[in-house]
Amino acid sequence: MADYNFTTIILIVILVVLAYFVGQKVGAMLRDRYWQKEVENIRKDAVKRSRAVLGGQFSEQLAPFLPDFKFNPTECRFLGKPIDFVVFPGMDGKEITEVVFVEVKSGTSSLSTVERQLRDVIKEKKVSWSEYRIPEGVTEEKKEDS
Numbered sequence: 001m002a003d004y005n006f007t008t009i010i011l012i013v014i015l016v017v018l019a020y021f022v023g024q025k026v027g028a029m030l031r032d033r034y035w036q037k038e039v040e041n042i043r044k045d046a047v048k049r050s051r052a053v054l055g056g057q058f059s060e061q062l063a064p065f066l067p068d069f070k071f072n073p074t075e076c077r078f079l080g081k082p083i084d085f086v087v088f089p090g091m092d093g094k095e096i097t098e099v100v101f102v103e104v105k106s107g108t109s110s111l112s113t114v115e116r117q118l119r120d121v122i123k124e125k126k127v128s129w130s131e132y133r134i135p136e137g138v139t140e141e142k143k144e145d146s
Contacts, residue, residue, distance in 0.1 A: 060084050060104040071100065082114045099127075 064073035
């Protein structure tokens with residue numbers, strides 16, 4: 001009878017260990033299969049978002065040539081960040097009448113935090129002019145000692 005109980009216990013332990021390892025393998029297989037599908041979806045989403053970003057950037061640069069853009073394309077200067085364009089109305093006629101900052105948006109996109117801050121600074125007329133003069137000698141060719 002004792003041999004029967006000992007054999008039963010050994011058999012149960014072996015079955016538990018076997019079940020554990022089979023469960024590990026099945027779990028790993030199911031996990032790998034899940035992530036293979038997820039990686040495909042993640043890649044597709046990344047490509048879709050990348051195309052949207054590139055399309056938006058391309059559209060931003062083309063904006064002056066699209067219908068209903070209210071400024072002369074030759075008077076626009078593309079910056080990209082933190083604002084898309086600075087426009088100088090009247091520049092073609094050699095008489096700039098104002099400076100206009102233009103942010104181009106498409107779809108349902110909204111201003112970023114930095115874009116909102118820039119808009120507010122401009123609306124509050126916190127705009128100034130600065131001139132920088134390059135120090136003499138920086139752009140001159142240096143003579144070599146012979």
